[in-house]
Amino acid sequence: MVYEVLLVAYLVVALLLIGFVLIQQGKGADMGASFGSGGSNTVFGSTGSGNFMTRTTGILAGLFFFISLTLGAMTANRESAEDEWNNLEVPAAVETPVEIPADQDVPVIEGAAESDVPAVESSDVPKAQDENIPD
Incomplete structure (x- = not known):
């Protein structure tokens, strides 16, 4: 139960x-501002205290690694x-x-009388075409 909840x-933490x-804006996005707009203090963008987005990303990353380690430990201890x-x-x-005995290579239907089996007449059997084959 705990495994499924984790x-x-x-999945939710990974998607978030x-x-x-x-969604976050990269630090290099403000680089153009330093060459004419004057909105940035450094070449790579202004860095100040972390805002909501960076703090949330850090917390989610920490949760992601913690849950990864926990799931890995639980999976390693599971018996397959x-x-x-x-x-x-x-x-x-x-x-x-x-x-099947050699003399009974044809299956026999139980309850069938010998009269039910049609007799083979000599006229039904084809003659040999080759003279080397005996009749």
Whole structure:
């Protein structure tokens, strides 16, 4: 139960972190202001105390790493389901086929009388075409 809750929280924190990083304005964005507008104190942009966006990004990043480590520890201690391919030294159960005696290569239908089986007449059997094959 805790694992599933952490997975959902992990997903939400990751999406929020991505969103906050994409919304923020980069430090290099104010660089053009230093070459004529005068709105920046340095070449790489003005840096002051962290505003709401940078603090929120830091907190979300900390949560992301903490939840990542927690989920990793929980997954490492989990026992996985036993797979039949794990132990390949033990042979698989082999089914032995049912042996049919050699004299009974044609299946016999129980309850069928011999009169139900049509008789083969000699005129139905084709003659051999080659003279080397005996009749």
